[in-house]
Amino acid sequence: xxxxxxxxxxxxxxxxxxxxxxxxxxxxxxxxxxxxxxxxxxxxxxxxxxxxxxxxxxxxxxxxxxxxxxxxxxxxxxxxxxxxxxxxxxxxxxxxxxxxxxxxxxxxxxxxxxxxxxxxxxxxxxxxxxxxxxxxxxxxxxxxxxxxxxxxxxxxxxxxxxxxxxxxxxxxxxxxxxxxxxxxxxxxxxxxxxxxxxxxxxxxxxxxxxxxxxxxxxxxxxxxxxxxxxxxxxxxxxxxxxxxxxxxxxxxxxxxxxxxxxxxxxxxxxxxxxxxxxxxxxxxxxxxxxxxx
Amino acid sequence: xxxxxxxxxxxxxxxxxxxxxxxxxxxxxxxxxxxxxxxxxxxxxxxxxxxxxxxxxxxxxxxxxxxxxxxxxxxxxxxxxxxxxxxxxxxxxxxxxxxxxxxxxxxxxxxxxxxxxxxxxxxxxxxxxxxxxxxxxxxxxxxxxxxxxxxxxxxxxxxxxxxxxxxxxxxxxxxxxxxxxxxxxxxxxxxxxxxxxxxxxxxxxxxxxxxxxxxxxxxxxxxxxx
Numbered sequence: 095x096x097x098x099x100x101x102x103x104x105x106x107x108x109x110x111x112x113x114x115x116x117x118x119x120x121x122x123x124x125x126x127x128x129x130x131x132x133x134x135x136x137x138x139x140x141x142x143x144x145x146x147x148x149x150x151x152x153x154x155x156x157x158x159x160x161x162x163x164x165x166x167x168x169x170x171x172x173x174x175x176x177x178x179x180x181x182x183x184x185x186x187x188x189x190x191x192x193x194x195x196x197x198x199x200x201x202x203x204x205x206x207x208x209x210x211x212x213x214x215x216x217x218x219x220x221x222x223x224x225x226x227x228x229x230x231x232x233x234x235x236x237x238x239x240x241x242x243x244x245x246x247x248x249x250x251x252x253x254x255x256x257x258x259x260x261x262x263x264x265x266x267x268x269x270x271x272x273x274x275x276x277x278x279x280x281x282x283x284x285x286x287x288x289x290x291x292x293x294x295x296x297x298x299x300x301x302x303x304x305x306x307x308x309x310x311x312x313x314x315x316x317x318x319x320x321x322x323x324x325x326x327x328x329x330x331x332x333x334x335x336x337x338x339x340x341x342x343x344x345x346x347x348x349x350x351x352x353x354x355x356x357x358x359x360x361x362x363x364x365x366x367x368x369x370x371x372x373x374x375x376x377x378x379x380x381x382x383x384x385x386x387x
Numbered sequence: 388x389x390x391x392x393x394x395x396x397x398x399x400x401x402x403x404x405x406x407x408x409x410x411x412x413x414x415x416x417x418x419x420x421x422x423x424x425x426x427x428x429x430x431x432x433x434x435x436x437x438x439x440x441x442x443x444x445x446x447x448x449x450x451x452x453x454x455x456x457x458x459x460x461x462x463x464x465x466x467x468x469x470x471x472x473x474x475x476x477x478x479x480x481x482x483x484x485x486x487x488x489x490x491x492x493x494x495x496x497x498x499x500x501x502x503x504x505x506x507x508x509x510x511x512x513x514x515x516x517x518x519x520x521x522x523x524x525x526x527x528x529x530x531x532x533x534x535x536x537x538x539x540x541x542x543x544x545x546x547x548x549x550x551x552x553x554x555x556x557x558x559x560x561x562x563x564x565x566x567x568x569x570x571x572x573x574x575x576x577x578x579x580x581x582x583x584x585x586x587x588x589x590x591x592x593x594x595x596x597x598x599x600x601x602x603x604x605x606x607x608x609x610x611x612x613x
Contacts, residue, residue, distance in 0.1 A: 101506075101514050101532070102430045102524040109430070117433040124437070134465055208595045209588045210553035212567050217584035220574045301447065308449035312560055312567070319452045323459065332459040340448050340456075347447035381549035382592075383599035385542070 135333070145331040149338060154325060162321025163342070169235060169307045169317065173242035174300055180243060181250025186285075188255050191276055199251070206248035208382040212309050215241035219313040238310035238317075246303055249380050253295050253371065256386035257288030261368050287368055294358035294373035295386065301347045301354075302380075318343065390577050391586065394569075401569040402590055408486060408555040408565060413548055415491030420498025421533070427503060430524055438499065445496040450557050454489040458561035461485065479564070486558035490551065497547045504543070505536030510613070538609045545602020549595045566590060 105113055135141050148154045187199030206214070219237030222228050228236045261284060269279040308319040322339035326332035354373040361370040371386060379386050391398070426438035445453075461467040462485055469488070470480035509532050517531045537544075559568035570587045574580055 101428055101527060103518060105430060113431045116431045120431070120433045120437065134467075138465055140464065204596075205588075205592065208592045210556040210567065210591055212556040212559070213570060213584070213587050213591060216567065216571055216574070217580065217588070220580045221584070224578060224580050305447070305449040308451035309557060311451050311455070312557075312571075319449060319455060322452070323455060326459060332464050333456075336452060336456045336460055340452055343449060343452070344444055344447045348443060351443075351447065379546070380553070381546035381599060382595055383603060384546040384549070 140331070140333050145329075145334050148325070148329045148331065149334070154329070158321045158325045158328075159318070159339075159342075161316055162318040162339075165235070165310075165316040165321075166304065166307045166318045169238045169242065169310065169315070170300070170303045173239050173246060173307075174303050176239065176243040177246035177250055177303070178296075180247030182254055182285075184247060184251035185254025185258075186280060188251060189258055189280070203248045203251045204382045206244045207252075207380050207384070209245075211241045211245045211306055212312060214244055215309060215313050234310060234313050234315035237313050238307060238315045241309070242303055242306055245306075245380065246299060249299060249302075250296070252379060252384075252386045253292050253299070254285075254288065256371055257292040258284050260291060260371065261287055290361065291368045291370045293370070294354045294361065295371045297350060297354035297357065298373045301350050304347060304350075305343070390573070390579055390582060394573060397569055398566075398586065398590070401564060401566045402594070404483075404563065404565040405552070405555050405594070408483070408490065408558055408563065409548070409552045411487045412490035412494060412551055412555070415487065416494035416498050416547075416551065419491060419495035421502055423495060423499035424502035424506070425528060427499065428506060428528065442496045442499055445493060446500075448493075450489070450493050450554055451560055453493050454486060454557055454560050457485040457489045458482065461488075478562075482558075482561050482563050486555075486561060486563045490554060490558070493554070494547065494551045497550070498544070501540050501543050501547055502533070502536055505540035506532050508539040509535045535611050538611050541609055542602055542606035545599060545606070548602070549598050552594055552598065553591065 103109070132141075139145070184199045184203055187195050188203065190196050190199070215237045218240035219233060222233055222236050222240075223230070258280075265283055265287065266279055269283045274283070307315075307317050310317050311320045314320075318339050319336075322335045323332070325335040325338075329335070351373075358370045358373040361367065423438045423441055426434040427442070429435065462481060468477075468481045469484040470477055474480060513531055513535070514527060517527045522531065555565055556567035558565055559571070562568070566587055570583060573583045577583060
């Protein structure tokens with residue numbers, strides 16, 4: 095942003111000089127910080143070839159990182175599917191004309207948005223262990239999937255509700271005027287349109303799910319962060335290992351976030367269909383009572 | 388109920404740690420997040436770039452990784468511990484502060500985005516009027532935009548803080564004695580999964596629901612009438 099913005103005038107000669115000076119100072123500060131980090135890393139021998147070389151060996155990837163990637167993707171994929179099902183049920187439940195169904199759905203949604211995912215994962219993990227519901231090999235996976243499904247199901251329920259509420263009222267009214275029942279209106283008029291406007295937020299929600307699989311670290315689930323620490327402890331290179339894992343995660347998540355924003359912009363530009371819900375920071379929508387915009 | 392009476396002191400202590408983690412990280416995140424928002428809005432491209440990169444990197448990294456990095460990377464490998472090594476409570480202090488650091492760094496990205504969305508709610512005319520009165524960007528931000536922006540985003544900011552409260556459980560990954568860690572311990576020793584799970588779920592409902600109501604009420608009360 096070199097030109098004008100609402101917040102400041104197009105810079106004149108003096109402002110331009112000042113901006114250059116601030117840029118210069120920033121560069122110096124950043125360089126100083128980078129130097130401190132570099133010398134600190136160097137002093138502890140974190141920048142030697144020996145610390146980074148293991149990443150060029152196939153063994154490190156096949157033994158540690160790839161099983162972690164597999165774990166993360168499996169848990170995320172299964173959870174998002176279950177969460178979509180649960181979310182649509184609860185979301186439609188909250189829109190129901192039945193007071194009872196609406197009430198029960200609301201309590202469930204707000205409860206699962208109020209409780210931390212980790213608490214749900216620990217609970218599910220030990221519940222399954224105590225009652226021998228899953229073979230011990232799959233306990234952690236089941237725990238992670240349960241936690242993620244319940245939490246994200248509640249968030250998706252709110253997304254569904256917001257998506258349907260954002261539709262023009264005339265859509266539902268026209269459907270009733272044609273004699274469609276509530277269920278038919280929901281299934282064939284409202285939900286199909288709402289799905290389009292929900293798409294960007296749902297994609298952002300996938301980022302949340304991918305990130306949250308890492309919480310499974312604490313119930314011994316084999317995912318990327320756990321495998322990163324495993325690399326760190328066996329090769330003695332915690333910092334390089336965690337940086338590599340972070341880079342992998344950031345690349346995928348950044349790509350997905352970018353896609354979500356792109357899709358949102360595209361849907362906003364198109365004349366057809368309802369306006370999309372905002373794909374922005376979705377993390378907060380997991381709070382009880384929070385609105386999905 | 389016996390389990391509850393037996394563990395009640397520990398349960399309250401654990402939730403107290405959860406509250407402390409939340410409060411300290413919230414203060415840090417609000418300050419850092421506002422600074423980042425100012426950087427992203429500033430007329431200097433270099434600052435915009437730093438702010439944007441920070442948000443994009445941190446927002447796409449799992450919190451667990453950030454917290455574990457602060458312990459295994461910063462403290463163990465680099466020796467950055469933020470506590471007095473001679474102190475008898477060194478390990479506890481150090482882990483607590485590292486957790487606060489991790490939570491602050493992570494939450495600041497969301498605070499930044501919330502503040503920025505708040506600035507967008509202020510009508511253009513306000514910023515233009517401020518400029519025509521000769522306000523500099525800094526004055527414009529500090530006197531005109533931010534006060535209105537904060538009032539406009541109280542409800543979403545409350546959601547960020549509730550998300551933070553729930554995220555403090557992840558500090559148990561580096562052994563901070565907060566609610567989730569105690570829950571795991573209690574389940575392992577008592578095997579009363581459902582009862583113990585119920586206590587902790589209820590604990591978090593008690594912490595987060597009033598916070599949501601409070602910010603909802605504040606948000607309505609403080610809303611800028613236009």
